[in-house]
Each structure stands twice: as structure tokens, then as C-alpha cells.
Amino acid sequence: MSTAIFFASSTGNSEEIANKIATNLGGIEVFDLAGTKVDKINDYDKIILGGSTWGDGELNDDWEDAWGDFCKLDLSNKTIALFGLGDQESYSDEFCSAMGLIYEHISQTNAKIIGFTSTEGYYHDGSKAQIEDKFVGLVIDEDNQSDLTQERIENWVNEIKEDIL
Numbered sequence: 001m002s003t004a005i006f007f008a009s010s011t012g013n014s015e016e017i018a019n020k021i022a023t024n025l026g027g028i029e030v031f032d033l034a035g036t037k038v039d040k041i042n043d044y045d046k047i048i049l050g051g052s053t054w055g056d057g058e059l060n061d062d063w064e065d066a067w068g069d070f071c072k073l074d075l076s077n078k079t080i081a082l083f084g085l086g087d088q089e090s091y092s093d094e095f096c097s098a099m100g101l102i103y104e105h106i107s108q109t110n111a112k113i114i115g116f117t118s119t120e121g122y123y124h125d126g127s128k129a130q131i132e133d134k135f136v137g138l139v140i141d142e143d144n145q146s147d148l149t150q151e152r153i154e155n156w157v158n159e160i161k162e163d164i165l
């Protein structure tokens, strides 16, 4: 089975990042949870899940809507990588926390989670997506550090490529 990206995006930033990751991985499939039933994930054994944080450290709306069904999926033996978008300036205490909420759930399954990244270069105060000095996936801040986005994507893709394809 092949690899696919599933994302949800409120203003389009996560969509743009999902498409860039897909391109960097050689053109894998991309699904927007706004128009895709989350159980489509069953068709893939390797998946990348992404989206932005809204509210104050919450899942965005389309992830929230999919959440109940997502939690019912059997993720055992899947390889999963995560990416998250947030704003470390305005939401410094809950930077990209939604990615942490997704991680929290999948870490209780038998999924293999890959793609942790260094927190170096970010200046937030707190995040549910952080464990010690690592984020649990790729973290993108289009609001404050969009100049670093391409490089962050490329480095991350190079790191996960072998395991996620």
C-alpha cells in the first residue's frame, strides 16, 4: 500500500504545506478532511497527518469534526508522521498544540510515529506538541517564520522519506 497525506485547514495555510510536502515526496496523494471521510485512512498503511491549531491550543474545525471517527480507526501497524501549523508569537503558550493532541491519541495505539524535530529556532513558551527538546512532528509558522518554511519541509522530508514511502 502507498502513502497519503490527510490535512485540515481553516485559512489555507495547512493546505499549502500539505501540497508542498506531497511534491517533495514525489507527488503522493493529498486529502482534505473537509471533503474526505476520515476512514479513507484505512486505505493506506503510511500516512502523514497535519493541520493548524485554533482557539487556544485546539484542533481546527475540520479536525474537530473528524475527531470522533478518527479515534475509532485501527491505526495499529501504520507508520505515521505529523505536521502542524501555528503562530508562536500570538499563541506562545499553546504553539501548535493541536499536533500534540493528535500525537497524544496515536501514541496510545500501535502506530509507529516518525518525524520528530528539534525545537531549536522557535521562540514559543509552551506547546502540547513538545516532548523535552523535540516537537512530535514538523512545525511550520507561516505567520512569523515563512522564510524558513521551505528549508524546514525539505529537511523533514529527507529525514522521513525512507520510512514514509
Ligand SMILES: Cc1cc2nc3c(=O)[nH]c(=O)nc-3n(C[C@H](O)[C@H](O)[C@H](O)COP(=O)(O)O)c2cc1C
Pocket: 008, 009, 010, 011, 012, 013, 014, 015, 051, 052, 053, 054, 055, 056, 057, 058, 060, 085, 086, 087, 088, 091, 094, 095, 096, 097, 142, 143
Ligand atoms: C482565532 C485564531 C486562533 C489561533 N489559535 C492558535 C493557537 O492556539 N496556537 C497556535 O499555535 N496558533 C494559533 N493560531 C494560528 C494559526 O494556527 C495559524 O495562522 C495557521 O497558519 C493557520 O493555518 P490554516 O490556514 O491551515 O488553518 C490561531 C489563529 C487564529 C486566527
